Amino acid sequence: MNLIVIAIVVVVLIGLVASVILSYASKVFAVEVDERFPLLRAALPGANCGGCGYAGCDDYANALVEDPDASCSACPVGGPAVAEKLAEILGKTAEVGEKEVAVVMCNGTRDAVKPLLQYNDIKTCKAAKNLFGGMNACPFGCLGLGDCEAACSFDAIHIKDGVATVDTEKCTSCGACAEACPNSLIRISPAKNVVIVKCHNTEKGAQARKECTNACIGCMKCTKECKFDAIHVENNLAYIDPDKCKNCGLCAKVCPTGAIHNYRKKKAPAKPKMTPEQIEAAKQAVAAKKAAAAAEQATAE
Numbered sequence: 363m364n365l366i367v368i369a370i371v372v373v374v375l376i377g378l379v380a381s382v383i384l385s386y387a388s389k390v391f392a393v394e395v396d397e398r399f400p401l402l403r404a405a406l407p408g409a410n411c412g413g414c415g416y417a418g419c420d421d422y423a424n425a426l427v428e429d430p431d432a433s434c435s436a437c438p439v440g441g442p443a444v445a446e447k448l449a450e451i452l453g454k455t456a457e458v459g460e461k462e463v464a465v466v467m468c469n470g471t472r473d474a475v476k477p478l479l480q481y482n483d484i485k486t487c488k489a490a491k492n493l494f495g496g497m498n499a500c501p502f503g504c505l506g507l508g509d510c511e512a513a514c515s516f517d518a519i520h521i522k523d524g525v526a527t528v529d530t531e532k533c534t535s536c537g538a539c540a541e542a543c544p545n546s547l548i549r550i551s552p553a554k555n556v557v558i559v560k561c562h563n564t565e566k567g568a569q570a571r572k573e574c575t576n577a578c579i580g581c582m583k584c585t586k587e588c589k590f591d592a593i594h595v596e597n598n599l600a601y602i603d604p605d606k607c608k609n610c611g612l613c614a615k616v617c618p619t620g621a622i623h624n625y626r627k628k629k630a631p632a633k634p635k636m637t638p639e640q641i642e643a644a645k646q647a648v649a650a651k652k653a654a655a656a657a658e659q660a661t662a663e
Contacts, residue, residue, distance in 0.1 A: 396427045398451055405447040406437060411515055413438040413536030426452060435459045438535040439516075461553040462535035464519065464528045466510075468547050469560035469621065470503035472524040474576040491544040500573040502563040504547055510539035555604045556625040557611055564597045571619065578621040584613035 402423040410418035414436035416425055425432045426448060434448040435457045442456070449456035476499035481490050487505040495501045506524040518532035519539050526539070530553060540548040547562050559578060563570040567579030580598040592606035593613050600613075600622065611624035636644070 399423055399427050401451045402426050402448060405440075405444060405451065407439045407444065409439045409515060409534075409536070411439060411534070411536035411538055413534065413538070433457060438462070438537075441534075462550050463530045463533040463553045464535060464537075464539050464548050465551045465558055466504065466519075466526045466528060466548050467558075467560060467562040468502075468504040468525055469576040469623070470498065470500055470525060470574045471576065475500055475503055475524070475574045476572070487542075488544045496545075498573075500563055500570075500577065502545060502547075502561075502565075503574060505545065509542040509544070510548060513538040513542035552604055554609075555602070555607055556609050557602060557607055557614055558623050558625065559593075559600045559602055559621060560623050561599065561621040564599050566598055570598070576620055578617075579619060581618060583616045583618065584622060587612045587616045 403419060406419040406423060408419055412418065414422045416422040416436075422432075422436065426434070434452065434454060435442070435445040437444050437448075440447075441461070442459075445456040445459075477497060478494070478499050479497050481493070481497040483489060483493065485507050487496075487507045487509040490496050490505050490507055496503075496505050498505070504525045506521050506526070508521050508526075510519050510526050511521060515536070515538065516532050516534055518529045518534070519526055520529075521527070526543075526548070528539075535550050537550055540546075540550060545562070551558075561570075561574075561576070561578040563574065563577045565573070567581065570577035571579050578598075578600050580595045580600070582595050584593050584600050585595055589610070589612070590606050590608050591603075592608070593600055593602045595601070600617075602613075609624075609626055611626060614622040614624040
């Protein structure tokens with residue numbers, strides 16, 4: 363019996379000694395955490411998309427604490443609202459950044475692009491790219507198997523008519539779709555630029571047109587039409603300078619293949635103004651309707 367008691371006492375003593383040692387070690391080797399870190403982390407959306415340029419929200423919060431030059435506006439998901447919260451926690455002023463969205467530089471729809479073969483293997487763009495460069499004649503175009511769609515955490519990009527299409531209202535410009543595209547078709551651009559070259563083919567015009575009827579053929583009509591020196595043909599492909607473009611859409615109007623798209627929202631047609639006679643007739647109709655309703659109510663009473 364004494365042996366059992368002695369064993370219990372020994373175990374208890376060992377536990378006490380170990381707890382004292384661990385408690386002391388935790389204080390000696392403790393890593394101080396900046397009190398701002400949990401506040402910053404709570405303010406971030408937690409998407410961990412990497413669009414800020416860091417490994418995730420934790421890494422970005424650490425960078426904000428450790429680097430005084432780190433931007434509070436790097437989170438594309440949170441946008442200006444989150445930037446203001448981060449700046450408030452850090453005692454800084456949030457930089458005002460313009461909204462950016464993903465842009466797909468391809469308009470090779472099923473009717474426009476020439477197919478080369480029927481692809482029935484693994485349904486990913488990356489796998490199709492490894493097989494003769496894809497199933498379509500245009501080696502630069504959208505493969506249409508949805509690697510970008512799978513990579514997007516915000517339901518902002520989908521395959522429509524064989525081509526990736528971006529919902530600009532949902533897009534957070536995180537860049538996950540651009541990273542997933544094996545043909546490097548997707549770029550992140552300022553949302554204010556709504557005139558876009560929807561082509562990535564750098565082959566000469568005749569060859570590009572054979573591969574896709576919607577391809578840019580480098581004819582330079584757009585360059586001649588632009589009054590702001592904003593569009594030029596480089597390596598057989600039209601390129602728009604986002605800083606110079608005024609979104610006038612003249613280049614899109616003269617493009618013979620429709621490779622340039624103008625997504626500027628059209629204003630609703632103004633409603634025709636009523637003549638004084640029509641206004642008076644409308645007033646009389648309203649008055650007559652009210653009188654009829656009053657009479658009907660009086661009859662019912």
